[in-house]
Amino acid sequence: MSSYLLLATLLVAAVHCLDNGEGLMPPLGFNTWNHFYCNINEKVIRQAADAIINLGLKRAGYNYVNIDDCWMGKERNDKGELVPDATRFPHGIKALAEYVHSKGLKLGIYSSAGTKTCQGLPASLGHEVIDAKIWASWGVDYLKYDNCNHDSQSGPVRYAKMRDALNSTGRHIYYSICSWGEEEVWKWANKVGNSWRTTGDIEDKFNSMRTIYQRNAKLYSYAARGGWNDPDMLEVGNGGMPVAAYRTHFALWSMAKSPMLIGCDLTKVPRDSLEILLNKDIIALNQDKVGKQARCILNCADSDFSKDSTHPQFTVVELENSNYAVAVTNWNDNTAFKDMVVSFAALNLPLKSYKVRDLWLHKDMGPVSDTFTVPTVGVHDTAVYKLTKA
Numbered sequence: 001m002s003s004y005l006l007l008a009t010l011l012v013a014a015v016h017c018l019d020n021g022e023g024l025m026p027p028l029g030f031n032t033w034n035h036f037y038c039n040i041n042e043k044v045i046r047q048a049a050d051a052i053i054n055l056g057l058k059r060a061g062y063n064y065v066n067i068d069d070c071w072m073g074k075e076r077n078d079k080g081e082l083v084p085d086a087t088r089f090p091h092g093i094k095a096l097a098e099y100v101h102s103k104g105l106k107l108g109i110y111s112s113a114g115t116k117t118c119q120g121l122p123a124s125l126g127h128e129v130i131d132a133k134i135w136a137s138w139g140v141d142y143l144k145y146d147n148c149n150h151d152s153q154s155g156p157v158r159y160a161k162m163r164d165a166l167n168s169t170g171r172h173i174y175y176s177i178c179s180w181g182e183e184e185v186w187k188w189a190n191k192v193g194n195s196w197r198t199t200g201d202i203e204d205k206f207n208s209m210r211t212i213y214q215r216n217a218k219l220y221s222y223a224a225r226g227g228w229n230d231p232d233m234l235e236v237g238n239g240g241m242p243v244a245a246y247r248t249h250f251a252l253w254s255m256a257k258s259p260m261l262i263g264c265d266l267t268k269v270p271r272d273s274l275e276i277l278l279n280k281d282i283i284a285l286n287q288d289k290v291g292k293q294a295r296c297i298l299n300c301a302d303s304d305f306s307k308d309s310t311h312p313q314f315t316v317v318e319l320e321n322s323n324y325a326v327a328v329t330n331w332n333d334n335t336a337f338k339d340m341v342v343s344f345a346a347l348n349l350p351l352k353s354y355k356v357r358d359l360w361l362h363k364d365m366g367p368v369s370d371t372f373t374v375p376t377v378g379v380h381d382t383a384v385y386k387l388t389k390a
């Protein structure tokens with residue numbers, strides 16, 4: 001290849017890669033949508049930022065404060081720029097970003113790769129460059145880019161336009177693609193965004209959480225540092241599921257290397273939900289540098305990893321230093337599973353002995369050889385163990 005041709009090839013590759021240095025680990029933070037929907041304003045955002053500090057969530061690793069749909073006014077200004085809704089955000093987004101940054105946190109914003117957002121407000125298709133520029137000038141650190149009201153251009157084309165616009169601002173902006181699993185997004189999005197929604201919207205109900213988890217679980221091979229499958233935001237704390245189901249939601253999202261965006265009202269988060277959200281041992285599984293998504297290994301039942309509710313389901317993920325995490329999920333609606341004996345070999349683990357730690361009870365079970373016993377997993381609950389070399 002001539003050197004000119006080589007240079008041209010490298011330039012094309014550079015332009016068409018994401019390569020924004022973001023998302024080396026899944027993002028942790030808060031997003032307004034699952035609790036507030038369109039009922040947002042600058043006070044809600046400031047209070048969320050304050051709560052992230054005061055409740056110890058920042059210390060646990062959460063650092064994004066993300067505004068979802070409904071922040072923008074109904075019309076662009078004379079220069080064609082998006083403007084914040086003057087009633088909800090009278091001091092503008094820049095001032096809000098400054099407030100959030102002053103707390104050591106980052107600010108996220110939302111738009112759609114269509115002519116309007118899902119709530120019918122102005123969106124960014126055809127305005128990518130001007131919108132990316134204004135967000136960068138406000139100090140925005142994260143963009144969630146939705147899929148409502150698009151034209152006939154394909155997802156890869158529409159989402160790449162915004163990737164290039166964000167890159168050309170020179171600001172580091174995490175790019176979250178929200179195309180609901182359409183056009184098999186997981187097959188092309190790692191060159192475009194830092195994460196991609198693999199499913200429709202989650203609801204604060206056990207069946208919704210389970211269905212979404214199952215769809216996302218089989219896509220484990222597509223997740224890696226810099227680009228993650230996204231089974232949607234957390235419902236923990238919103239009150240629609242028993243605490244056992246919230247433990248399952250949190251543990252499995254963490255091990256799936258999903259973005260972990262809290263979706264409840266942090267000014268009123270119930271104590272048992274806060275305890276889940278603050279579980280640093282479980283958050284550490286999400287932030288582990290190997291960056292692999294967990295995979296169902298035992299009692300997976302069928303190709304979508306899900307339908308077995310008559311046996312405990314074992315999900316395994318490799319961690320740094322050849323350690324592992326094992327989740328034991330009870331999808332059964334009525335029966336607790338008790339005294340389950342499982343061999344390390346059945347979980348495809350390479351060693352015969354491990355030290356086993358229960359990450360909900362924060363309790364070491366000591367060095368264990370060949371098999372270990374899971375004492376009990378209640379209805380819809382998930383036990384989580386970290387296995388380190390004995």
Ligand code: GLA
Nearest residue numbers: 033068069118119146178201
């Ligand atoms: C879509 C997205 C949601 C949320 C709403 C906002 O439904 O999937 O996560 O952003 O739009 O209108």
